[in-house]
Amino acid sequence: MTMNERKTIDLEQGWEFMQKGITKLKNILEGLPESQFSSEDYMMLYTTIYNMCTQKAPHDYSQQLYDKYRESFEEYITSSVLPSLREKHDEFMLRELVKRWANHKVMVRWLSRFFHYLDRYFIARRSLPPLNEVGLACFRDLVYQELNGKVRDAVISLIDQEREGEQIDRALLKNVLDIFVEIGMGQMDYYENDFESAMLKDTAAYYSRKASNWILDDSCPDYMLKAEECLMREKDRVSHYLHSSSEPKLLEKVQHEELSVYANQLLEKEHSGCHALLRDDKVEDLSRMFRLFSKIPRGLDPVSSIFKQHVTAEGTALVKQAEDAASSKKADKKDVVGLQEQVFVRKVIELHDKYLAYVNDCFQNHTLFHKALKEAFEVFCNKGVAGSSSAELLATFCDNILKKGGSEKLSDEAIEETLEKVVKLLAYISDKDLFAEFYRKKLARRLLFDKSANDDHERSILTKLKQQCGGQFTSKMEGMVTDLTLARENQTSFEEYLSNNPNANPGIDLTVTVLTTGFWPSYKSFDLNLPAEMVKCVEVFREFYQIKTKHRKLTWIYSLGTCNLIGKFEPKTMELIVTTYQASALLLFNSSDRLSYSEIMTQLNLTDDDVVRLLHSLSCAKYKILSKEPSTKIISPTDHFEFNSKFTDKMRRIKIPLPPVDEKKKVIEDVDKDRRYAIDASIVRIMKSRKVLGHQQLVMECVEQLGRMFKPDFRAIKKRIEDLITRDYLERDKENPNLFRYLA
Amino acid sequence: MSSSAENPTLTAEITKPSTEIATETAQSAKKITLKTSDDQIFEVEESVAMEFATVKSFFEDAPSSTDTVPLPNVPAKPFSQVIEFCKEQIKFKANPDETEKKRSNSEFVKEKTNEDLVEMIPVANYLEIKDLLDVLNQAVADRIQNRSVEYVRSFFGIDNDFTSEEEALLREEHAWAFEDVDED
Numbered sequence: 014m015t016m017n018e019r020k021t022i023d024l025e026q027g028w029e030f031m032q033k034g035i036t037k038l039k040n041i042l043e044g045l046p047e048s049q050f051s052s053e054d055y056m057m058l059y060t061t062i063y064n065m066c067t068q069k070a071p072h073d074y075s076q077q078l079y080d081k082y083r084e085s086f087e088e089y090i091t092s093s094v095l096p097s098l099r100e101k102h103d104e105f106m107l108r109e110l111v112k113r114w115a116n117h118k119v120m121v122r123w124l125s126r127f128f129h130y131l132d133r134y135f136i137a138r139r140s141l142p143p144l145n146e147v148g149l150a151c152f153r154d155l156v157y158q159e160l161n162g163k164v165r166d167a168v169i170s171l172i173d174q175e176r177e178g179e180q181i182d183r184a185l186l187k188n189v190l191d192i193f194v195e196i197g198m199g200q201m202d203y204y205e206n207d208f209e210s211a212m213l214k215d216t217a218a219y220y221s222r223k224a225s226n227w228i229l230d231d232s233c234p235d236y237m238l239k240a241e242e243c244l245m246r247e248k249d250r251v252s253h254y255l256h257s258s259s260e261p262k263l264l265e266k267v268q269h270e271e272l273s274v275y276a277n278q279l280l281e282k283e284h285s286g287c288h289a290l291l292r293d294d295k296v297e298d299l300s301r302m303f304r305l306f307s308k309i310p311r312g313l314d315p316v317s318s319i320f321k322q323h324v325t326a327e328g329t330a331l332v333k334q335a336e337d338a339a340s341s342k343k344a345d346k347k348d349v350v351g352l353q354e355q356v357f358v359r360k361v362i363e364l365h366d367k368y369l370a371y372v373n374d375c376f377q378n379h380t381l382f383h384k385a386l387k388e389a390f391e392v393f394c395n396k397g398v399a400g401s402s403s404a405e406l407l408a409t410f411c412d413n414i415l416k417k418g419g420s421e422k423l424s425d426e427a428i429e430e431t432l433e434k435v436v437k438l439l440a441y442i443s444d445k446d447l448f449a450e451f452y453r454k455k456l457a458r459r460l461l462f463d464k465s466a467n468d469d470h471e472r473s474i475l476t477k478l479k480q481q482c483g484g485q486f487t488s489k490m491e492g493m494v495t496d497l498t499l500a501r502e503n504q505t506s507f508e509e510y511l512s513n514n515p516n517a518n519p520g521i522d523l524t525v526t527v528l529t530t531g532f533w534p535s536y537k538s539f540d541l542n543l544p545a546e547m548v549k550c551v552e553v554f555r556e557f558y559q560i561k562t563k564h565r566k567l568t569w570i571y572s573l574g575t576c577n578l579i580g581k582f583e584p585k586t587m588e589l590i591v592t593t594y595q596a597s598a599l600l601l602f603n604s605s606d607r608l609s610y611s612e613i614m615t616q617l618n619l620t621d622d623d624v625v626r627l628l629h630s631l632s633c634a635k636y637k638i639l640s641k642e643p644s645t646k647i648i649s650p651t652d653h654f655e656f657n658s659k660f661t662d663k664m665r666r667i668k669i670p671l672p673p674v675d676e677k678k679k680v681i682e683d684v685d686k687d688r689r690y691a692i693d694a695s696i697v698r699i700m701k702s703r704k705v706l707g708h709q710q711l712v713m714e715c716v717e718q719l720g721r722m723f724k725p726d727f728r729a730i731k732k733r734i735e736d737l738i739t740r741d742y743l744e745r746d747k748e749n750p751n752l753f754r755y756l757a
Numbered sequence: 758m759s760s761s762a763e764n765p766t767l768t769a770e771i772t773k774p775s776t777e778i779a780t781e782t783a784q785s786a787k788k789i790t791l792k793t794s795d796d797q798i799f800e801v802e803e804s805v806a807m808e809f810a811t812v813k814s815f816f817e818d819a820p821s822s823t824d825t826v827p828l829p830n831v832p833a834k835p836f837s838q839v840i841e842f843c844k845e846q847i848k849f850k851a852n853p854d855e856t857e858k859k860r861s862n863s864e865f866v867k868e869k870t871n872e873d874l875v876e877m878i879p880v881a882n883y884l885e886i887k888d889l890l891d892v893l894n895q896a897v898a899d900r901i902q903n904r905s906v907e908y909v910r911s912f913f914g915i916d917n918d919f920t921s922e923e924e925a926l927l928r929e930e931h932a933w934a935f936e937d938v939d940e941d
Contacts, residue, residue, distance in 0.1 A: 019830075049819065050815075050818075050819065051822070051824050052815055052819070052822055052824040052825070052826040052827075053824065053825075053826070053827050055815045056811075056815070056826055056827050056828065056829065057827070057829070059811060060829050060830055060883075063830065063883060064830070122818070123818070126814050126815070126818075129811075129814065129885075133885070
């Protein structure tokens with residue numbers, strides 16, 4: 014057989030042959046004149062190893078060949094590679110290293126092919142490092158270990174040169190750094206420990222130096238431009254020659270040195286810092302600021318807090334402005350519905366638009382900035398202007414938009430948009446219940462006196478309010494709007510009823526608006542002695558209503574009524590549009606020519622306040638239907654009144670206004686009362702579930718529960734607790750007076 | 758500049774088929790010349806030669822070499838059988854079908870004499886043809902399974918170098934190994 018016929022090769026003879034091949038390889042690598050390996054060269058070298066490894070013991074030379082394989086590399090490195098590297102420096106040394114590493118890899122490839130048979134059985138069976146690894150390890154142990162420090166310094170110095178704007182050979186650096194990676198044979202340890210950590214340290218030092226100069230010389234926008242530029246360059250650097258795993262670490266270093274270290278100094282720069290950028294609307298710089306500071310840990314905190322301060326200050330300035338305008342105006346004209354306040358709400362809306370756009374655009378919709386905006390608006394939106402709370406101002410503002418002939422002339426779209434924004438502002442107001450009460454008051458006026466400009470807008474704002482504050486918030490308001498629709502239908506059927514029952518007709522046109530108690534603000538009722546003509550009307554309607562419904566009680570609110578009277582004056586007959594109160598007072602003069610204050614008061618059964626008010630409107634205001642004795646501008650209980658038959662006006666039809674009672678006080682009182690109930694209910698709810706609770710905790714939970722509607726006053730809560738104790742809902746613990754128990 | 762920007766699709770249409778033809782012809786045309794230990798010349802298609810890992814690894818670094826490749830450890834007789842196996846094998850590379858491949862492999866060894874098998878093993882090992890080596894080793898194992906010592910000796914051409922005393926002792930110690938063997 015072939016194998017047996019083969020002549021045994023001894024080690025010395027075989028190795029001599031191998032060395033010839035290795036020398037040829039080395040010559041090729043060194044660039045000496047040498048022919049390429051022919052297929053015969055290759056096959057003979059392979060066969061020699063094959064044969065020397067497949068000979069029977071003691072002629073199996075596998076172990077010796079494995080050792081000699083390694084020694085071949087060691088010998089070449091020591092005799093040629095290291096000397097050539099040692100004599101070169103800096104960039105030249107790097108070039109030589111790259112060349113030598115490339116050569117080494119070629120040598121490993123060829124030699125490991127010649128010796129391949131070792132890999133297949135000898136190395137596999139003994140779990141020895143494979144040939145490829147042995148070859149690379151030689152370079153690592155002999156070349157890399159000696160030179161990596163020098164190489165690292167040379168690379169870092171080139172990087173610094175590039176940072177200073179010089180052109181460097183990026184491909185060279187890429188090749189050198191690949192050695193750090195490849196030498197790890199799959200592990201990044203060599204790259205990380207021998208190169209990366211020193212590079213990061215140098216980077217930190219470099220940018221620390223740079224930043225310390227920039228912070229002194231540059232404005233905040235310039236500094237940020239430079240910082241962003243540097244970050245971009247470093248990123249570019251990574252993509253060109255550093256390992257991709259270095260990117261986050263490198264950027265972190267740069268961000269730390271440029272941004273974290275100088276964050277406060279940069280943001281607080283007097284003429285160009287964050288305050289100044291906000292003041293001057295430097296949108297682009299602010300966007301850059303966000304981009305940069307969003308990258309460092311907690312970097313946005315100071316930015317958002319400055320933003321909050323700025324918005325708060327701007328808002329507070331608006332409040333101050335409105336306050337000043339109101340107080341300067343107060344002196345001359347008190348009654349005019351505050352145009353200044355309208356302007357104030359407009360300005361607040363504009364402010365909100367502007368800074369919401371900042372949050373969305375510059376600050377990329379970040380929650381931190383939404384929070385800052387909210388907190389800032391909460392601060393000044395709850396301040397109130399010239400004795401009016403913001404809740405009232407907003408309600409008035411809405412009224413102005415929604416009522417006929419309001420001060421604002423807007424398109425439908427603009428109205429929708431404005432309403433949307435008002436509702437948004439409402440979110441910042443803690444006294445939402447107060448807003449609801451004022452809003453209801455104004456809504457009632459719009460609906461009852463037919464002053465609402467557009468039903469769709471009324472419903473649309475209710476939808477918006479419902480979305481923001483919940484169904485409970487708007488249920489009464491929605492009820493009011495619905496009531497009015499029902500009332501209109503009711504009136505139609507009443508008119509039908511009258512035409513079918515001609516006997517019942519009172520001879521006066523009567524329109525009745527039936528409302529649901531509870532939906533509407535409370536009004537005084539049954540306070541007036543109606544003239545007989547009107548009493549008949551009331552009776553007729555009551556009869557009609559009784560037929561329509563059972564078990565429903567009608568309560569008449571005369572204070573909200575209007576009457577059209579025909580006044581037969583000497584110059585001409587005129588139509589007077591007056592309130593039911595005024596009409597009742599005037600009708601008294603059908604039977605008497607002259608009446609005293611006290612007679613009027615007794616006959617009408619009204620309070621002094623009401624009598625004064627309505628007599629003033631008829632005798633001292635623009636239209637003097639009654640002449641007063643003495644003829645002064647104020648009503649006193651000793652005055653006498655007479656019908657002024659000489660009265661005339663260029664119009665045929667006039668409306669005699671009766672100034673409304675100042676409702677603000679009442680609204681606030683009503684809200685206070687509602688709040689007491691709300692606090693009571695909340696305390697009882699909490700205690701029912703907790704049974705025993707400390708004072709502090711009870712107050713906190715109560716505030717939390719009610720926060721959606723209003724911000725309860727601590728003292729008010731304390732008072733309600735005392736009240737509930739006296740009413741035996743709660744008791745104080747006998748040992749600890751700060752502890753409350755629920756009494757079921 | 759503008760013309761190259763206008764006609765990229767056209768160029769692609771022209772070059773693509775032509776390169777395909779070029780590679781196909783190169784593949785079918787390129788033969789590799791191999792010389793056995795008994796100076797026989799074999800011209801095999803490159804794809805067949807590339808089945809020999811030993812040969813392939815040389816061409817990886819010298820793909821354009823046209824030299825005759827000497828195979829000093831390979832005699833012509835088993836080599837021609839090895840080539841026959843590799844040609845079959847290549848078909849399955851393009852179109853993998855495990856059952857068909859198994860069938861073809863067992864057919865291949867079934868036709869071979871014991872001597873054929875024993876001669877092909879070192880060739881397959883030297884040329885590093887892993888599939889063939891596996892097939893051969895399994896075939897040999899199947900053939901010597903449950904056979905007598907004498908049969909195995911003659912199968913591999915091994916001389917008995919035990920003295921008759923030594924052999925008798927071993928047979929006594931491992932008596933179980935000599936029971937119930939198949940007839941030669």
